[in-house]
Amino acid sequence: MHDDHDHHHDHDDHQHGHAPPQKDHDAGPMSAYEVLEEAVRSLLIEKGVLTAEEIATQVDVMDSRSPALGAKVVARAWTDRTFKKRLIGDTRAALAELDIDIGALAEFRVVENTPEVHNVIVCTLCSCYPKMLLGIPPAWYKSLAYRSRTVVDPRGVLAEFGVAIPEDVTVRVHDSTADLRYIVLPMRPKGTKGWSEDKLAAIITRDCMIGTALPHM
């Protein structure tokens, strides 16, 4: 169809609002990747590899994951030393104790911050992230700046997050390039003795488990 008639909607000069201010998520033409995703998805369904229901179920699983889940795990590790030991020794099994299934996509490792070592997580190759424990990663985690600078200047990056690690503490960067997903077990702040797991979980933020923040009371 030709679009060569001269009635042209110029929205710069002509703002009496044909559309609601919130853009429809599927307004505008599809990107090449959106077309590809839809094509592959419908082929997988057509050929019986997956069902639409399985895809919807997996979306629900992903949506159920958020930093609150990771915080619950950390709070348990802070209050139960034997759980912490199991969590570090066999993360998959320890998480299963809390009814957390991390799926078959990757193994998980918990790296513990100590007075001697501060850990920070990055994926320089893409943006590997412990989604099954922390949900969808923040946009900055996937940015080229975070991915490239964290390996070469971790202390500079941490300073931008407001985290200063003393010179006598080792900063250990984990570049998660393969089949393992990492989560940082932060140190429990002083002055939280006797706190319930729920109260502790409330101070454990997403960034504490990436290593770009420290928990504060």
Added chain:
Amino acid sequence: MVRTRARADTPPARRFSPGDAVRVSDRAVVGHCRTPWYLRGKTGVIASVHGTFRDPETLAYHRPGLPALPLYKVRFRQRDLWGRYAGPPGDELEVDIYEPWLEPTKGRMANGE
């Protein structure tokens, strides 16, 4: 639902053990590869053994990724990676590397635990 990266059941013989000094192969590669470029030719030490995992370089092209490969956590000193690392000498970087990318070396046994 996602099955492609499950652990393989039969572990092959491992070439390296924790504490071994290793050098990351400096070869070029065409296609999917999970060994970061900035580590090529660098020397580190095996920190731990993760087990065996399917080979991502063939898995990425719809092949089974077998035989599965030993995967190691390799620890590097930041000062050995970058010419002008600004932090203290004790700072470290750990990366997961598949065995075919590691070569034995007589390099320094840096930071072995």
